[in-house]
Amino acid sequence: MDLRNITGKLLVAVPGLEDPNFRHSVVLVCEHSGVGAFGLVVNRVLMKSIRPLTEALGMESAAVDFPVYYGGPVKADQGYLLFSPFEDRHGAIRITDDLGVTASKEALLDITRGKGPSRFIFTLGFSGWTANQLEAELMGDSWLVAPPDLRLIYSAPVADRWRMAGQSIGVDFARYVGSAGRA
Numbered sequence: 001m002d003l004r005n006i007t008g009k010l011l012v013a014v015p016g017l018e019d020p021n022f023r024h025s026v027v028l029v030c031e032h033s034g035v036g037a038f039g040l041v042v043n044r045v046l047m048k049s050i051r052p053l054t055e056a057l058g059m060e061s062a063a064v065d066f067p068v069y070y071g072g073p074v075k076a077d078q079g080y081l082l083f084s085p086f087e088d089r090h091g092a093i094r095i096t097d098d099l100g101v102t103a104s105k106e107a108l109l110d111i112t113r114g115k116g117p118s119r120f121i122f123t124l125g126f127s128g129w130t131a132n133q134l135e136a137e138l139m140g141d142s143w144l145v146a147p148p149d150l151r152l153i154y155s156a157p158v159a160d161r162w163r164m165a166g167q168s169i170g171v172d173f174a175r176y177v178g179s180a181g182r183a
Contacts, residue, residue: 003135007032008096010146011039012165015176017142021073024162027127028082028153029134030101031093037129040071040082040101042153043161046124054112063114071123081107083120084150096148119154144169 011027027039047053047068054061071080082101086094090104110116129137137143146169156164166173 003138004034005032006037006134006138006145008099008148010042010148010152010165010168012144012146012162012169012171014142014144015173022127026152026161026165027072028095028099028148030082030095030126032134034131036131037134039127040080040121040123041069041127042082042121043158043165044070045158046070050112050122059109059112064112064116066111066120066122069121069123071125072127074126074128076125078103078125079105079108080123080126081111081120082123082153083107083117084154085117085119087117098150099148119150121153144171 006029009029011029013022013025017023022041025041026043027041029037029039031038045067049065050068051061051065053068080101080103082099084098084100086092086098086100088094090102090107092100092102092104092107094100107116108122111120111122138145144166146165149165149168152161152164152168163173166176
């Protein structure tokens with residue numbers, strides 16, 4: 001695997017990762033290049049309903065209610081919409097053939113009106129890494145890398161996503177040992 005570009009992959013926090021922003025997190029890497037990486041946490045609900053947020057923003061009441069996820073510690077006041085299937089509209093960035101992301105308020109409005117994509121997650125904030133930072137964290141055994149799984153991202157119970165992401169690559173976190181001993 002080329003660790004210089006893991007766009008579209010899932011980062012799975014190892015059990016020993018104690019950073020409170022990422023403990024037991026699953027992060028979808030939306031973009032990764034030589035200048036850094038951008039991703040969204042897909043297993044941490046921040047608010048059970050979008051409605052208080054739409055009211056606070058002066059938007060019309062949402063016809064469709066859905067949770068708001070914690071996307072990461074960067075720009076916590078900015079919304080990001082992860083969605084499937086990918087459509088080239090609202091300034092969306094293609095992550096994979098099936099996944100897109102946008103920060104467009106119009107895309108959020110479409111969803112609150114019941115006119116959005118069939119599968120989506122709305123987050124506040126994102127996870128970001130500077131050039132070579134994510135690669136160093138991967139080499140330092142802070143993260144495991146798993147293939148994207150739309151069922152895990154959109155359908156699996158949120159509380160089970162971290163464990164399921166580990167299992168998708170053959171890791172049982174109950175038996176996980178983070179680093180080898182020295183003889």
